[in-house]
Amino acid sequence: MTEQERKHWSCHDCGKNCHDDAKDYYMVKHHLWAAFGVGWGMLCMDCMEGRLGHRLRVEDILPCPLTEQINPYTREILNRAGRNSLPLGRAGYRTEILKSNYGRTKDI
Ligand SMILES: [Zn+2]
Numbered sequence: 831m832t833e834q835e836r837k838h839w840s841c842h843d844c845g846k847n848c849h850d851d852a853k854d855y856y857m858v859k860h861h862l863w864a865a866f867g868v869g870w871g872m873l874c875m876d877c878m879e880g881r882l883g884h885r886l887r888v889e890d891i892l893p894c895p896l897t898e899q900i901n902p903y904t905r906e907i908l909n910r911a912g913r914n915s916l917p918l919g920r921a922g923y924r925t926e927i928l929k930s931n932y933g934r935t936k937d938i
Contacts, residue, residue: 842868843877853903857892875903888913 831839831849839849848854854874858867866881867873879885886904888911891897897904898914908914 839872841874841877842871843880844874846874846876848872848874852901855896855901856886856904857894857896858886858890859892862890 835849836847839847841848841854846854851874854872856875856878857863858878862882866878873881875886882890886907888907891904891908893908893913898908899905905914
C-alpha cells in the first residue's frame with residue numbers, strides 16, 4: 831500500500847487503517863453522515879459510533895451492498911431487525927466488491 835493509499839484509508843479521528851476490517855465498510859443514512867461524518871474521508875465504525883453517541887442502530891444504517899452483504903456487523907444488526915432485504919443469491923456481488931476493494935477475496 832502506497833503512502834497515498836494509506837492516507838486515503840485512514841480513519842479521520844483515530845488513524846485506524848479502514849482497509850482491512852470489514853466492520854469499517856459501511857454507510858449510514860445521508861443526514862447522519864452530513865451531521866457526524868467526514869465528507870469524502872474515512873471514519874472507522876468505532877469512531878462513527880463515538881460521534882453518534884451510541885452503538886449503531888438499524889435506523890442509522892443505509893441499506894446497500896456494503897451494509898447488507900459485506901459488513902458482518904451491520905448485517906447482524908439488519909438481520910436481527912429482519913431488515914436485510916438482499917437475497918443470499920447476491921453473494922457473487924459481494925465477491926466482486928471484495929475483489930475490487932481488497933484486491934483479494936476474503937471469507938467474511
Ligand atoms: Zn477511528
